[in-house]
Amino acid sequence: MGVVIGAAFGKIVTAVVGDFIMPLVALAMPAGDWRENVIVLRQGETAKDTVALKYGDFLGTTLDFLIVALVLFLLISKIVKAAEGRIKGPEVATTKPCPWCTEAIPIAAKKCKFCCSETGTATT
Numbered sequence: 001m002g003v004v005i006g007a008a009f010g011k012i013v014t015a016v017v018g019d020f021i022m023p024l025v026a027l028a029m030p031a032g033d034w035r036e037n038v039i040v041l042r043q044g045e046t047a048k049d050t051v052a053l054k055y056g057d058f059l060g061t062t063l064d065f066l067i068v069a070l071v072l073f074l075l076i077s078k079i080v081k082a083a084e085g086r087i088k089g090p091e092v093a094t095t096k097p098c099p100w101c102t103e104a105i106p107i108a109a110k111k112c113k114f115c116c117s118e119t120g121t122a123t124t
Contacts, residue, residue, distance in 0.1 A: 013068045021067070022060065035060040 026033055037056030044050040095104040101115040109119055 009072075010068055013071055014064050017064050017067050022063075025063075 022035070035056045038052040038054050040050060040052045042051040094107060096107050096119075097103070098105050098112040098115060098117065098119065100117040101112060103112065103114040105112050105114075105119065111118055
């Protein structure tokens with residue numbers, strides 16, 4: 001079920017990238033539709049016979065992947081933090097303030113290491 005939802009989510013993000021983000025990138029690029037950029041290695045008699053490196057399509061696919069990965073990372077990290085908050089119990093205090101100088105000292109301390117005053121709460 002997770003694979004199906006992941007594939008559907010990937011299609012949605014790819015559509016958002018292709019329909020909203022890539023046109024903005026194409027406006028910034030001087031060549032316009034930069035996904036069609038190629039380096040011709042061997043010219044053929046027809047377009048089908050031409051051998052070319054489609055670096056524009058590769059860069060577009062890479063950008064799609066990076067955006068999908070970023071969105072998934074942000075979404076999963078929020079879910080994990082929410083789950084950790086539910087699992088983790090309340091934190092137990094290990095320090096207390098000194099009644100005289102208000103510095104943080106261990107709960108079991110008999111004297112403050114900062115002002116050397118007696119805390120009066122620890123027993124012998």
